[in-house]
Amino acid sequence: MKFLKLRLLLSLALIGLAFSAMSQDSTRTFTLSGSIDVYAHTALGMKNTAFGTAAPTTSFGNLKGFSLGMANLIASYQGQKVGFVADLVFGPRGSDAVFNSGGYRNVAAAGSGQIVNQLYTYIKLSDVVTVNLGQFNTFVGYEVISPTLNANYSTSYMFSNGPFNHTGLRVDFATESGLVAKLAVMNPTDILEFNKVNTYTLGGQIGKTTDAGGIWFNVLYGDQDGKLKKADFGGEPAASYGDLFQVDLTTGWTLSDAFFLGANATYQTIAKGQEYNAAGDVIDGTRKSTSFYGVALYPKVTVSDNFALALRAEYFGVKGGTVGNFPGFRAHPLASPIGLDGDNKGNVIEFTLSGNAKVGPLTLIPELRFDKTSEDSFVNSDGEAKDSMVSATFAAVYKF
Numbered sequence: 422m423k424f425l426k427l428r429l430l431l432s433l434a435l436i437g438l439a440f441s442a443m444s445q446d447s448t449r450t451f452t453l454s455g456s457i458d459v460y461a462h463t464a465l466g467m468k469n470t471a472f473g474t475a476a477p478t479t480s481f482g483n484l485k486g487f488s489l490g491m492a493n494l495i496a497s498y499q500g501q502k503v504g505f506v507a508d509l510v511f512g513p514r515g516s517d518a519v520f521n522s523g524g525y526r527n528v529a530a531a532g533s534g535q536i537v538n539q540l541y542t543y544i545k546l547s548d549v550v551t552v553n554l555g556q557f558n559t560f561v562g563y564e565v566i567s568p569t570l571n572a573n574y575s576t577s578y579m580f581s582n583g584p585f586n587h588t589g590l591r592v593d594f595a596t597e598s599g600l601v602a603k604l605a606v607m608n609p610t611d612i613l614e615f616n617k618v619n620t621y622t623l624g625g626q627i628g629k630t631t632d633a634g635g636i637w638f639n640v641l642y643g644d645q646d647g648k649l650k651k652a653d654f655g656g657e658p659a660a661s662y663g664d665l666f667q668v669d670l671t672t673g674w675t676l677s678d679a680f681f682l683g684a685n686a687t688y689q690t691i692a693k694g695q696e697y698n699a700a701g702d703v704i705d706g707t708r709k710s711t712s713f714y715g716v717a718l719y720p721k722v723t724v725s726d727n728f729a730l731a732l733r734a735e736y737f738g739v740k741g742g743t744v745g746n747f748p749g750f751r752a753h754p755l756a757s758p759i760g761l762d763g764d765n766k767g768n769v770i771e772f773t774l775s776g777n778a779k780v781g782p783l784t785l786i787p788e789l790r791f792d793k794t795s796e797d798s799f800v801n802s803d804g805e806a807k808d809s810m811v812s813a814t815f816a817a818v819y820k821f
Contacts, residue, residue: 448501458490458568460816468800477792478758480581481514482574491515508539518566518585521611551593559584560626561639561669563685572731573775574786574816579687579715582744584610599630609645618647634674641667654701663692683719711741729777738768760796769794786816
């Protein structure tokens with residue numbers, strides 16, 4: 422209820438500010454940009470995803486054979502005080518990025534909702550403060566959905582299991598000295614159009630940027646699948662997870678004309694939550710909390726104006742058997758992307774080496790990747806469980 426009152430008051434204030442800002446807006450710019458990406462991929466000696474395994478189990482770019490990424494169209498309007506961004510995606514990568522879109526309908530028939538990657542409007546209250554309302558990509562983490570902004574084509578375990586998108590109200594702060602911050606009230610992570618669980622997530626960021634790079638500290642906190650109520654007890658056992666808490670540190674620096682170094686560290690935990698007893702009373706949950714954590718380095722060497730080499734070296738771990746709960750669905754845990762031991766723990770080390778060869782607006786990305794897990798996590802072509810895998814990808818990304 423407190424969140425609802427806060428959102429209502431902020432919305433009323435923004436309506437007044439919008440009319441004031443629009444009356445002063447005389448500079449208007451409309452742009453259309455975007456990208457397309459396609460690729461060929463093989464996981465050497467591993468089964469195809471048609472057999473129920475993905476290789477690797479991270480998001481995007483993991484389908485064997487010749488495959489499609491996405492077509493991305495971004496329409497944006499920028500005025501002196503107000504503007505909007507409409508970011509549409511078509512293809513497997515886009516569908517995976519907005520996997521929970523259309524939640525107010527049958528997800529399989531979600532229609533146009535599953536092409537909306539970002540859709541938000543903003544008001545510049547001053548040179549320092551900008552208010553955004555709508556759906557936007559997460560500010561947590563190092564990697565992003567668009568392949569044009571990642572040096573590696575495949576994605577990390579941290580990115581794949583962290584948030585993709587948020588819908589809500591976000592206030593950005595940026596000073597001339599390079600200090601930046603964000604404060605946000607949002608639906609639970611990746612619940613994009615309809616918040617049926619009636620809980621909200623708080624988000625924040627504080628950082629410092631310079632001409633050479635920057636560092637950002639990010640945080641998320643909130644219940645992701647709603648609270649149980651005695652009045653809703655239907656006679657059957659039911660449970661919900663507790664609050665999600667995630668902290669994330671992202672940084673990247675140009676250390677010389679030829680060398681860039683980025684880094685990311687993250688930790689997410691979800692509390693054990695609530696459940697009904699036989700009488701329908703809401704009690705503390707008996708399940709254990711779940712968590713994942715990881716760290717990655719992203720060195721990049723620019724060899725020439727048209728070629729660079731990028732490495733990702735990542736460590737990722739899981740504790741508690743899952744990496745959280747499917748957004749908006751109670752007792753619907755997201756399976757661990759790697760094999761676990763008898764204590765429901767596991768970890769993986771992966772190294773990804775990617776070339777970036779530029780031919781005008783086209784970037785060609787040959788890539789080799791090695792994944793090594795603490796427990797068996799992959800299935801080879803003979804049906805045998807394995808704890809390591811080598812994969813190769815060749816991607817083409819065109820940006821306009």
